[in-house]
Amino acid sequence: MTKDATSPGAARVPAFRRAEPDARRRTLIEACARVLAREGATGASVRAIAKEAGVSPGLIGHYFAGVEGLVAETYRAVVSRVNGGIFAEVEAAGGDARARIDTFIRANFSPVVADPALLATWIAFWTMVASRPLFRGLHHDKNGEFRAGIEGLLADCGVAEDRLRAEATALSALIDGLWLELCLAPDGLSADQAVAIVRAQVERITG
Amino acid sequence: MTKDATSPGAARVPAFRRAEPDARRRTLIEACARVLAREGATGASVRAIAKEAGVSPGLIGHYFAGVEGLVAETYRAVVSRVNGGIFAEVEAAGGDARARIDTFIRANFSPVVADPALLATWIAFWTMVASRPLFRGLHHDKNGEFRAGIEGLLADCGVAEDRLRAEATALSALIDGLWLELCLAPDGLSADQAVAIVRAQVERITG
DNA sequence: GATATTGTTGAACGATCGTATAACAACTTG
């Protein structure tokens, strides 16, 4: 019989680790995102998320305002990660306005963005928008950021300022609609088709 | 004390009515739609729907393949009603192709279509698309019908056949994206703005 | 009016939900 944690003088094996509050929050948010991606919007229960994170269920209530609060933070994190990645690609594309917006288009339909697993996060979020003002405000903020990014790209392409708002709103809606369809029916619409459609639209806008 | 159902000779008050299977199914579907609209996607439980319909919870299992089956039928019914209403307006608009497609655009953002309460039905449906092939097929069908309708409208406006598919896909996605945003944030985007955006797009397509 | 059929009820079942909380243990502090 080998030594174990109960033997006198055995090396103690801590039953759990204490974590920095921020690190713990990130851990839980990432676990929530994984559960949403794997199980869908209805599978994101306290117990499933806690198990995924390797912690006790009670810990979620300790760090967030219940499951809703955690989902809200997860949405915020996932949106930031996805949109951050998209605009990082745009920056890496250099200074040419046309190249930048084309990179933006392609990035929006890359496999990591137009991913059915990602849709679950949005669905879980949309489910709560109708009844929770907190979620409504969060949607307003993130949507505004996204449209502002598009406005910048279009402005660099020489789109007149008085048309910017409407054209960016239209382009945002077009991308969202194609993204949704791509997530719901990956075998009905291809990413290349979506890219081609948005490209054609941008060319019509920028003349 | 007045006579009641337990008094001898009192007019008998049936405890329940038997219904035609089709009528009962319609009743349950409509109740499900109302619950989805009022309570949201998470509130559509067997008990809530049965209470709304004024029947016993067990009856849902008798007529449908569980709650999922009822939600699937409800989605089918709501989509048919909404799209049917839209294309009925188009028919009522007469024979002029431009008038028809403009009516179509306005109908898509009328208060009864771009209704936040309606979004709950779509969300409940989208939640199940990822994991249930039945729902995936239903989405494919209904989406195809909608796009086919748009293709017809564009064809009548003289859009070349080899462009029809892509243009209709784009227009469908644009409408969906604007509709979604209108449902999620009714005070951020107005129906008139959405109509104007789609009008401009159609004019660019039809030349 | 008696009988058969079956739509319908309502309760019971096990599972799972979110939350609260007492006990415990990891870490900090003195």
Added chain:
DNA sequence: CAAGTTGTTATACGATCGTTCAACAATATC
């Protein structure tokens, strides 16, 4: 090394979930 702090666990609780099913009653049939 002892004491205090608090992050963490694990359980218990009440509520609600979807489904099942024996019993009942509304209707059809004869």
